[in-house]
Amino acid sequence: MNIHAIKAIYYFEMARWWRTILQSIISPVVSTALYFVVFGAAIGQRIESVEGVSYAAFIVPGLIMLSLLQQSLSNASFGIYFPKFAGTIYEILSAPISHIETVIAFVGAAATKSIVLALIILATATLFADIRIDHPVWMVVFLILTAVTFSMIGFIIGIWAEGFEKLQLVPLLIVTPLAFLGGTFYSISMLPPVWQTVTLFNPVVYLVSGFRWSFYGVSDVDVGISLAMTLLFLAIALAVVVWIFRTGYRLRA
Amino acid sequence: MDTHAQAAVEISGLYKTYDTGFSALKNIDLTIHKGEIFALLGPNGAGKTTLIGTICGLVRPTSGTIKAGGYDVVREFRKSRAIIGLVPQELTTDRFESVWDTVVYTRGLFGKPRDDAHVEKVLRDLSLWSKRNDKLITLSGGMKRRVLIAKALSHEPDILFLDEPTAGVDVELRKDMWAVVRELRESGVTIILTTHYIEEAEEMADRIGVISNGEIILVDGKDELMRKLGRKDLVIQLQEPLDAVPDSLEELGLGLRDNGNELIYSYDSTADRTGIAGLMAAVHREGIRIKDLSTHQSSLEEIFIGLLKDRT
Ligand SMILES: Nc1ncnc2c1ncn2[C@@H]1O[C@H](COP(=O)(O)OP(=O)(O)OP(=O)(O)O)[C@@H](O)[C@H]1O
Ligand SMILES: [Mg+2]
Numbered sequence: 001m002n003i004h005a006i007k008a009i010y011y012f013e014m015a016r017w018w019r020t021i022l023q024s025i026i027s028p029v030v031s032t033a034l035y036f037v038v039f040g041a042a043i044g045q046r047i048e049s050v051e052g053v054s055y056a057a058f059i060v061p062g063l064i065m066l067s068l069l070q071q072s073l074s075n076a077s078f079g080i081y082f083p084k085f086a087g088t089i090y091e092i093l094s095a096p097i098s099h100i101e102t103v104i105a106f107v108g109a110a111a112t113k114s115i116v117l118a119l120i121i122l123a124t125a126t127l128f129a130d131i132r133i134d135h136p137v138w139m140v141v142f143l144i145l146t147a148v149t150f151s152m153i154g155f156i157i158g159i160w161a162e163g164f165e166k167l168q169l170v171p172l173l174i175v176t177p178l179a180f181l182g183g184t185f186y187s188i189s190m191l192p193p194v195w196q197t198v199t200l201f202n203p204v205v206y207l208v209s210g211f212r213w214s215f216y217g218v219s220d221v222d223v224g225i226s227l228a229m230t231l232l233f234l235a236i237a238l239a240v241v242v243w244i245f246r247t248g249y250r251l252r253a
Numbered sequence: 254m255d256t257h258a259q260a261a262v263e264i265s266g267l268y269k270t271y272d273t274g275f276s277a278l279k280n281i282d283l284t285i286h287k288g289e290i291f292a293l294l295g296p297n298g299a300g301k302t303t304l305i306g307t308i309c310g311l312v313r314p315t316s317g318t319i320k321a322g323g324y325d326v327v328r329e330f331r332k333s334r335a336i337i338g339l340v341p342q343e344l345t346t347d348r349f350e351s352v353w354d355t356v357v358y359t360r361g362l363f364g365k366p367r368d369d370a371h372v373e374k375v376l377r378d379l380s381l382w383s384k385r386n387d388k389l390i391t392l393s394g395g396m397k398r399r400v401l402i403a404k405a406l407s408h409e410p411d412i413l414f415l416d417e418p419t420a421g422v423d424v425e426l427r428k429d430m431w432a433v434v435r436e437l438r439e440s441g442v443t444i445i446l447t448t449h450y451i452e453e454a455e456e457m458a459d460r461i462g463v464i465s466n467g468e469i470i471l472v473d474g475k476d477e478l479m480r481k482l483g484r485k486d487l488v489i490q491l492q493e494p495l496d497a498v499p500d501s502l503e504e505l506g507l508g509l510r511d512n513g514n515e516l517i518y519s520y521d522s523t524a525d526r527t528g529i530a531g532l533m534a535a536v537h538r539e540g541i542r543i544k545d546l547s548t549h550q551s552s553l554e555e556i557f558i559g560l561l562k563d564r565t
Contacts, residue, residue, distance in 0.1 A: 002331070008361025019349060087345030091404070094309040095362040096334040253271060253312045 005097040006105045013079055013109035024113070025120060028067050032121045035063055036128040039185055050187050051218040056129035061212040062184030063125065065146065068118045069179055069204070072147050073171045076110035076154030081161055084251075093252060099245035103155060110151035115143055132215065138223075139214035145230045146207050150175075152237035159244060159251065178204045188220040203233060260320070261287045261412050261443035262308060267317030269303055269467075277303040279467045281317070290434065290444045292458035292475075294451065294557060300467040301447040302342055305414050309339045322411055335364055338410030340401045342417045342447075348390040352381055352400055355389060356407045363408035375406045378433060395426045402433070413437060415446040419453060431457055451557050455479075465561060478556065486549045487529065489516040492542040499539045505532050516541075 017024055040056035050058045083089040092102060125131060133139055153170075161167040182204030188196050199205055200221070210226025213219035219226065262285040269278035277300045285291045293301050306312030308319055308326060319326045324333035347355060356372050376382045379399045384392065389400060398418065405413060415434070419427045434444055434457060448454055454461055455475065462472040471478075494513035502516070505528065510517050516536070520527045536543070 002364045004361045004364050004366060008358050011361075012358050015354070016349075086347065087341075087343055088347055090311055090339070090341050090345065091359060091362060093311050094334060094337070094339050096331040096364050097362065098331075252310075253306070 002095075002097050002101055005095060006101050006108075009092070009102070009105035010109045013106065014112065017075075017109075017113050025117065028071065028117055029120060029124050032063055032067060032124060033128070035059070036125070040128055043185075050190070051216075053216045053218065054130065057131055057216070058187075058212075059185050060122070060125045060129055060131055061215050062182075062208050064118050064121050065204070065208045065211050066179045066184050067121050068114050068143065068146055069150050069175055069207075070171060071114035071117050072110055072150035073154040073157065073175060075113045076107060076151040077158035077161065077167055077171075078154075079106050079110055080155050080158035081167055084158070089251070099241075103152070103241055107148060107151040107155055110154060111144070111147040114147045114151065118143055118147070134217045135214040139211065142207070142211045142214055142226075142230065145234060146211070149230065149234040149237050152234075152241055156237070156240055156244065175204075178202050179208075183208050183220055203229065206230060207233075259287045259323075260284045261289075261322065262445070263318075263320040264304075264308070265318055267304075267307060267319060268315045269300075269307055269312060270315045277467050278307070281467075281469055283462060283469055283472065285443060285445060286460075287443055288438065288441055289459040290438055290446070290457050292454035292461045293445060293447045293464060294454055294461060295447075295464035296561060299464045301464060302416055303467075304464065305339070305416055305445070305447070309337055309414060310334055311339075331364075335408070336411040338405035338408065338413045340398075340405045340413070340415045340418055342420070344394060344397050344401070346389040346397055346400060348388070350389055351386050352376070352389065352392075352403070353385040355400065356403050359404040360407040365408045371409065372407060375403050378436070379403050380429070395422045398422060399426075399430075402430075406437075410442065412443045412445070415444065417447055417449065419448065419450065427453070463557065463560060471560065479550075484519050484521065487518040487520065487532075488547045488549065489518070489536065489543055490514065490545040490547075491516065492544050495541070499541075501535055501539060502532075505535060507532070 036056065036059075039059055043055065047055045049055060083092065122131075157167065157170050161169075181199065182202045183199070184204075188199050188205065188209075191199065206221060206226045206229035209220040210223055210230060213223045213226065262283070264281050264283045267278055267281040268276070270276045281304065293304070295301050303312055307314045308321060310326065310330060314327070321333040322336045324336075326333045350358070353372070353376070356375065357367065357369075360368070360372065373382070376385055379402060381396070381399055381403055384396065389397065392400065398421075402415070402418065418434075419430055422430065431453070434446070438444055446453075446457070458475050460472065460474050461478055463470050488510075491514055495509060495516075496513060498507055498509050498516070506518060508517050509515070518529075518532060520529070
């Protein structure tokens with residue numbers, strides 16, 4: 001294990017983040033605050049409570065998940081795409097570092113950033129709603145698993161992308177819609193039965209549901225299934241990463 | 254010191270075909286000795302950067318084997334890459350990093366524990382110490398090139414690749430770099446460089462390899478190369494110009510130049526008999542009066558151009 005290399009990349013990535021820390025934090029915090037104003041205050045007045053939780057509090061775990069997904073994807077995809085774009089990737093490719101170590105460093109840094117952000121958003125949310133966390137350990141577990149999984153997906157996108165458009169494509173066209181349709185702002189039980197079934201094909205449902213359970217003990221799907229699905233997504237992302245490196249896909253000429 | 258005892262780099266039967274189907278390296282066999290300065294020469298697109306890339310891990314070899322420091326660069330990549338430093342042809346640096354941070358970063362990447370004293374020494378040797386806190390984006394091209402060299406030296410490599418290290422570098426800085434490279438060689442580092450400035454190879458290299466269209470067409474010691482392929486010209490300046498070369502002199506291979514003001518004779522300086530004595534006697538017999546004599550040794554550049562011309 002080349003620990004020095006993992007540390008070098010990790011610190012490098014964190015330092016890059018630190019240089020623009022204000023921008024990195026302000027925009028997600030502001031957009032979350034806006035969601036609260038629009039959904040929490042406006043809709044919340046019509047929906048008293050969902051499964052015994054006030055609407056404003058109910059949407060908090062979903063909002064955090066939404067940011068976590070977006071941030072993990074964009075941090076990780078940009079982290080590996082940028083050296084490719086700038087040409088500095090030559091250094092990583094010529095270093096005595098294995099693929100797995102490269103992934104650990106980049107994904108670790110991206111996941112760290114998005115988790116820090118998720119916690120900041122959680123803190124911000126306490127200003128708008130009464131939040132309680134019934135299962136703090138499980139909350140952290142879901143947070144970490146999801147951040148790592150989506151950072152890995154981001155890493156894959158960053159390797160695959162040849163231009164900035166492709167970098168934006170997957171988050172914009174796939175992940176954000178899935179997140180919005182995945183029970184972020186509502187409970188699946190509020191949908192007609194047909195749509196409830198359709199929704200179960202949306203992976204984000206399991207992430208949001210499990211995460212929400214760790215807050216309020218209520219969930220759309222059984223928490224065990226949520227956990228299993230989360231681990232499955234992690235395994236799939238890992239498998240794709242391994243496959244990419246096995247085939248030397250796109251990094252080495 | 255017997256520098257030829259062991260190979261720093263050993264390449265055999267190396268082929269590289271890019272995904273485009275383009276065959277950039279064809280059956281390369283090359284050994285680079287420990288502690289030497291090896292200059293790789295060849296026209297644009299010959300495959301110099303590709304060859305370096307296969308050794309350093311940037312380019313996947315299609316077939317063949319490469320060993321660096323005795324380690325297979327594919328199977329034992331950790332060991333081989335740890336002892337290699339690479340200064341790429343392109344000036345690629347992070348923009349907002351400081352000089353110090355970027356050099357420290359590379360050292361870590363290559364698996365070495367932090368060592369501020371070593372980083373300081375590298376920066377001082379390259380006259381970068383006063384710029385250590387400067388952001389890379391604020392540096393000039395020549396200075397960026399130095400930073401890339403500092404990065405490549407940050408982990409104390411045994412083998413250093415310099416891909417056109419002096420491209421776009423002014424004369425003074427170039428001389429400085431030559432001094433740095435010589436000093437590195439003194440300390441035992443093996444250096445492989447590519448350059449389009451032939452005089453640079455002439456000045457620095459112990460051995461020279463010429464690559465053309467993905468094939469190594471020649472590898473030899475610089476002195477041997479210049480001796481073997483180098484021609485000497487004898488130029489005889491005349492008091493009065495000649496209209497034509499007299500028959501007796503033409504037989505000996507003399508030619509006219511400079512509107513008949515100079516007679517010129519090319520010969521192989523390593524031959525046992527250069528024929529100069531007989532030639533001078535013949536000139537004398539023709540009653541030609543000589544103003545001055547000079548000889549000119551062909552440069553590596555002329556040899557190089559001649560070599561490539563022979564190929565096409
Ligand atoms: N990634 C790639 N895919 C396809 N072809 C490539 C790739 N990289 C290089 N080539 C081709 O391989 C050949 C050798 O390129 P290379 O960069 O090794 O040449 P070079 O000798 O370093 O030239 P220069 O003196 O211009 O730097 C060129 O014809 C180039 O177009
Ligand atoms: Mg080149």
